[in-house]
Amino acid sequence: MSRKKAARGKAASSSPSAGSPAGKGAGKAARSSPGIVPMNGVVHPSRPSISNSSEFYDVAFKVMLVGDSGVGKTCLLVRFKDGAFLAGSFISTVGIDFRNKVLDIDGVKVKLQIWDTAGQERFRSVTHAYYRDAHALLLLYDVTNKTSFDNIQAWLTEIHEYAQQDVVLMLLGNKADATHDRVVRREDGERLAKEFGVPFMETSARSGLNVELAFTAVAKELKHRSTKEPSEKFQLQEYVNKEMKGAGCCRA
């Protein structure tokens, strides 16, 4: 009778998406986590905090995934969170949802609270209320879908209108593994990103290409900003270029 999705919820004990009734008691006991991410700042708990998954963290940030419907936002998130790609097992995201993941960035435990949003245009009036609390936005398009690429400009306009001015922004061309169906060249993505001064990379939730890197780069940038060491400014695009897999190594 009950049809809660094991595959999606199973490995994600810290995820509110985990629908397992078995986790009920555990969730309750662990519910001592401090509130994170106030409107405009970073949390520095006086002592290490415990997230729902009993993982310690030092700082927490809110990251949002945005982009047209079907570009692979949920898949990218699940790949990053659980390291899995389950082809054809995803349902379209309705509304908004989030998952947590704690990363170790140079010895600092950085917790990313990653918000997954519905991509369809009419849901934006519901979701853009959350933009202003976001510390970082990952803007996705699908390299096999020209429309999703053409809509990036509209997305950027919306982001500039609703997000914080200093929000960390990154453009991702997803489904880069789909060589046969590709209609947006990497150079097109690079050119657009350059035009708007946004770091860029291609990703694949299917193969895992650059997925970890995209989130790590954002976490590094946010951590760097929060520790306020202006003397050695962290260069997000430089870091990305250096670390990027695939053709990234031969570029200047």
Add this chain to the structure above:
Amino acid sequence: MQRSKATNRTRTRTAAHSGAKDRVDRVDPYGFERPEDFDYDSYEELMSDYLVVLTRRTIKWSKLLRGKRKVQKSLTLKRYVRKGVPNEHRTLIWMAVSGAQDLLEKSPGYFHSLLGAQHDPKLVETICTDLNRTFPDNIHFRKTSEPCLQKSLYNVLLAYGTHNPSVGYCQGMNFIAGYLLIITKEEEKSFWLMDALLGRILPDYYSPAMLGLKADQEVLGELVKAKTPGVWKTMTDQNVMWTLVVSRWFICLYIDVLPVETVLRIWDCLFYEGSKILFRVALTLIHHNQLEIQQAQSLPDVCQAFKQITCGPFVDQCHTFMQKIFTEPGSLSRATLAKLRELCRSRIVAEES
């Protein structure tokens, strides 16, 4: 008596322990594959009780419907619907009480003419984006299944979007059309039931401005404030907007939020009594779990709590759950709801302009 029943159940359960997984199908009666961690023992125990109810109701329904050419709304029928429509009568009852049957009979061929009409390519594209993402865990929605409900899903959504271009296609409608097809197994009837839901039963949840949805989320907030003030305070203290935790409840009409059987029981009443039922369900979930929600110390905690209250025995036991929705939240008059809807709607319009 109570006790002996409990003892009996424990005994049955122990005996059943080894074999429930062998006896229960891997796919549920609606075509959904059961998840890997599905609790077969609890399910079997639950069903052994529910089957008794189902059998009793089926006999009563056969008597009620015997010799009737047309089903008419009546207090008796309403009472019967609240106690659950047997699956074999669902199409008939949903079609009758929602008015969909009348419209189908008035416009024979209309559905098929919509399929033959010129289609907005943008509409086609948005629908296609979601076809593979609608119930991938249901065997009837596989491309290879025969009959293939994915093709029917496309037809129903395309026809509806063409019939009502101001709504077109909104995510969430795919799940609703999918459920209608699972139950009716007919595209045309699914189309007219879709029309009943979106055109008359629900406010404008799915139009581009989603004003009806935004208003109903706020209405729920107002009702919670009056009926369960502790929860309302938690939401306010943690700065949680209602849309964050309940938008899927409304848009998907509880599909993929609550267990399938429970959703269908809710829909029985939704078709008969209207969108008020959605509030009764929400208020029951919130009221029943108010202490759990109030323990939340942060926004993520609140979100987590709202996920957890949609699973577990309270919602699995659909028959008692459906009794609870008419008692637990207390009174909820149409007039109150209409007034709150108007209030919230004008508040939102004022904020947005």
